[in-house]
Amino acid sequence: MDVQTLTFLIVGLSFALYIGIAVWARAGSTKEFYVAGGGVPPLANGMATAADWMSAASFISMAGIISFAGYDGGVYLMGWTGGYVLLALCLAPYLRKFGKFTVPDFIGDRYYSQTARTVAVICAIFICFTYIAGQMRGVGVVFSRFLEVEIETGVYIGMVIVFFYAVLGGMKGITYTQVAQYCILVFAYLVPAVFLSLMMTGHVLPQTGFGATLADGSGMHLLDKLDGLSTELGFAQYTEGSKSMIDVFAITGALMVGTAGLPHVIVRFFTVPKVKDTRISAAWTLIFIAIVYTTAPALASFARVNMVDTINGKEGSGTAYAEAPSWIKNWEKTGLITxxxxxxxxxxxxxxxxISDPASKNEVKIDRDIIVLATPEIADLPAWVIALVAAGGIAAALSTTAGLLLVISTSVSHDLLKRTLKPDISDKQELRAARLAAVVAITISAYFGINPPGFVASVVAFAFGLAASSFFPAIIMGIFSKTMNKEGAIAGMISGILFTIGYIVYFKFISPDLNSAENWLFGISPEGIGLIGMLVNFVVAVAVQKVTKEIPKDVIDMVESIRSPKGSGEAHAH
Amino acid sequence: MILKIPKMILHFFLRLNNLNKRHNLSCFDVNYLVIDLELTGLNSKQDEIVSLAWLPIVKQRIYVGKGKYFINSQVGKLKQSPIFHGLDTGAIEQGKPLNSALEQLVKLIDDSVLVFHNASLDWAFLLKAFKDYNISIPTEKIKSIVMIDTMKIEHRRLSRQSQDMRFDALNLERCRKRYHLPDYANHNAFTDAMATAELLLAQINNMSRSKALLIKQLL
Amino acid sequence: MTNITIEQKELFQFLNAQAPFSELASTAISYFIKHLQIIYLSKENQSQWFDSNNPSLFLIRSGLYDLVNPQNEVITRLSQGDYFGYPSLLSGETIKNSLEVQKDGIVYLLEQADFDFLRREYKVFEQYFVRAHANRLLSSHYKKRQDNWSDRKISELMHLGAVALPPDASIRQAAKKMSASGVSSIMITKEDKLIGVITDRDLRNRVLALDVNPDLVVTHIMTSSPKYIFENNRVFSAFQLMLRHNIHHLPVLTEAFKPIGMLTSTDLLRQQKSDPVQLIGRIYKANSVANVKRYALEIPELLQGFSHKVEDISLIGKLLSGITDALTSRLIYLYQEEFGLAEVPFCWICFGSQAREEQTLHSDQDNGLLLSDDITAEQRSYFKSLGEFVCTNLASCGIKFCPGNIMASSDPCRLELEAWVAQFYLWIKKPSPSSLLNCKIFFDIRYVEGSAELFDNFMNKLVNIPKNQLFFAGMATDINRNSVPIGLFNQFKLEKTREKEPYKHKFIDLKKRGVVIINDIVRLYALNYSVRADNTLERLNALAKLPDINKTDIYNLKDCWRYLTQLRLRTQINQEGLPSNCINPENLTSMEKHQLKEAFYLIKQAQQAVVFKFARGSL
Known part of the structure; x- marks a missing residue:
């Protein structure tokens, strides 16, 4: 069976599995739910959260970035992992205690202001849009490769599939579907990594293979070989990195604090009924994320060595185009390799x-987003592995996109329409508005998926930057400051997000040619500017707060009660 | 009184002449064509038709969808305030030449009993218009036309009940009120034709009260 | 209104303000106008319009008409804006009802083909008439039900004419007036408002027996602020009131509180042909536990006989709840008689189906004791044994122990006011699956016996517990665990009976998959908007008055609830092999199948909306 048929089969099977689980979960839960009412075990919830968490960016793009940028790519790894820990340990318990389900609700109530809520809702919509755009690109890459079509067509196909899956199917929210998605995703990620690790270093675990010597008898360490290759070909040394310290710091920081504001992940902390279970499932999630994240650098290195070896040949003098391996031809069709x-x-x-520069010896342009998907092909792994990776990529994108679309559609239909504009809207109209919002969101994201302002991971990084610059300060001050008032918070959010959007738009859309370290503010790239946006937010908020009215007494009491050591939901007569 | 005698003689002859078959039909069986005009004034010699509408009543059913409404694009002057008939020069410009409407109307008039509210006025204008546009109607056709006037019916009814009539007691709106028909907010030839049609149905139903009612009793 | 021509303007303005056109595109209105015929509908000509072979839709523009069923009973009065004729258009059946013209008028008529066109093209149009048809079926059913005496209006059986005296009249005057009018009670009114009642028994017990001077004013001996009932209430309610408070005279007031007559227990007894209600009466008078139990033994048998007579299944739920209330009250009375009166205020409360008045023969006990704060250990043990006494005896009366131990005999359900409030507080704050289940049971709560003031106090505190989003999200998610039995392609999803009989039955559980979901949704809204009512329909009525709630949604839920409840009725009759409350859709007419799907569709929509509103779409 050829790769394409196999891919159809495996992707098809994975969809059948999701739908099957959805049907089973529905039927199963209605049967005995009066008595049982058991809820989801923390392990499963941990997997579901990990699936929510790991987007196409993590799956498709992160290893690619590390593979190409080496050390620099590690910032995504650090930022995302750190962000999860920050969210799980420092913020989620407080938000849960506050009893609010979404960040806009928290902000609206904490800052006793409908305006603050609306500003937060609009920020959330913006963030989700950016995030989905990254996902659409990822799905597009997968489909374009396996259907052997242009990336644009791939995005269109992805758009339709996501629409059916998330909007019409209502697949979001069935925990066990997400558990299945995580399983497929992690399996698809590990299999090629293990294969490669075995082939190249003889180690089963990619994590240990990463630091081991090569199995080709040269006795050379993998990373040494990579460093050698990189310098030889004119790249920066793989383990060195080319980004400035401050930029690395900024990107990591933005990714970390931005996580706290990502609306679709926070919800997962609330859907677990018991506080204790929340903690256990958060721990599981961390483990499940770690499995993928620790594999990423290894996979990236294997892929890199393998790829350079295949293109440039063992001797390093190049491979004849006529004899080029099939994967190069296949990917050329998508326009992602030229x-x-x-x-x-x-x-x-x-x-x-x-490749357009005559001074450079480079003749091949490779899009970073293909690295995870192309690796099994490059390494000549069996066809089913290639198919599996495709299914994994789609799983990663679907789970995240479905969650984000839901945030957009509820924000538009409920927060904006029902709450603000037309309170007596009927159920039917509300649901219809939600669907419409999702459709619009998919369409706009598809546009950005086709004309991406960056690679999947960096588009997603923008989303995190926006979240960092708008929500993080508002949440932190909402929890930990008894003096921050609505005027300050609103001004902070608006100035933070505008600053960040402005910076990104300037360097990515208005004058992309200026987008290099010497023109950046403090040498910080658009990916990392969210951190500065966050500082702007803090500063503006504090400044405005100083000159405006004091916060009402009951809000102070509320803040105190969130921070009191009593567990959430402590029973007390009042 | 003396002045009335020639009129009576005339009527007698007209009746004789018009021993029209339709006169002895039940008023529930014939088909009607209800016509209403909007005019720039009351003098058929100098005033003009602004708009024209008609509606068929078949087997006591008013077919709204089969009604027609025309605005005369050639109307020279708009004497009355546009507020009354709701048409300004802009709407007039979008109308059609009156002759197209008249030609359609001529084809319809011999099939049905014509109904007006204040027939003499509207009919005079119509005859003048037919003449102006050189639309000739054979005399025998004109003679065979049966015309009913809801205003006249109402006038007769009220005078029989010897109610004293205010000057506006016979206008369409007041007539309709007496039959508890709904108030219409729009005043244009079409709505008025519809209103007249409903008034006619109300009148004949109230006059008959399950007894037979012939067309000639309405004349 | 852009594409509306001058010809259509007048009719358009009328139709556009008229359901279902108000929700339709103007092209639909245009179509209607183009195809409508205007007729003048009078007593004399009406017969010509109604032809079963050629049915039409009628929309009234003016006039008044009574719709009359084949039994010659008026179903409803139709006036401007009402439709008729659609049942035949929808079902294809012959025209059954007829029209009585009260006042002639203008009616718009639309022929079948044009009606079918609109129905096909515009879903809202279709839904409107299908639902209107369903409602018509319901209301004609309610009409029939009036044969049942306990459902009749008070005004039909009371003595008309209030025998009344002002408060400054003497006792002697009152006695004279009563004997002159031949009545056994008299109302004391001040400026047309009822302020007290004097009965034969009062004259005996409070005047003669105590040697009170009959020349004193009546206010000395009257029962002030007496119980009363409105003329439009049902006889059943009067019965409950009399039995519960052991009174024999009930003043009847107009809605404006003007006394218009007196209803006596004799009036009722004369009407009473039904044993279950008599049974309630006997229970309220039982003088020993043995008697209470003996009467209770009659319940199942009596109910079986009764259930053939009543047509509205909800009445059975009310009756059973009434009987359980009666048993409980009497047992509490007997306990107090034996062990002394309680020294502090307490209140016996019930939960779940008993509270919603939807009890069935299989329902188990769901009750609790609400005690006033700061009671002594001694008093506590008094109530403990009260709880045990009542629950044990209820169980031997046939009302099973609650497997979940939600009973006044178990310590967690016999709490002081503050402890109850704290309990609810905990459930609300920690929406775990078990606490959600608790909320569903405990938030349907009703007073049975004891201090009404204490109960009021409690309810006020409950309403004021701040409820956070997580709680509502949990409730909303929980509601969505249950689903309506409609499959992917708009097919009924049938369940099968488990027995390995030769014939397996396929069915739809109308209660579990329909009514329960509505109950849950309505409870959630009621909690969210702090509506204080315990019955689903009452809650819906209260919700409909709130500004931020869409009225159509509420009416939809109400229609569905009534329709399903109505259909449940059928499950009682001739459905061998099927569990109760279940129906096999094969036995329904195509019209009914359509309506049932429509109802389930609306429920599903309400379910989805609840998740959207309260849990942001995540399950």
């Missing part, structure tokens, strides 16, 4: 520099 035979020797050669 070959420009500059020296006319009929051989491909990969090195640093742009």
């Amino acid at each position: 070959f420009n035979d500059k020296n006319g020797d009929g051989k491909m050669f990969y090195s640093a520099g742009k």
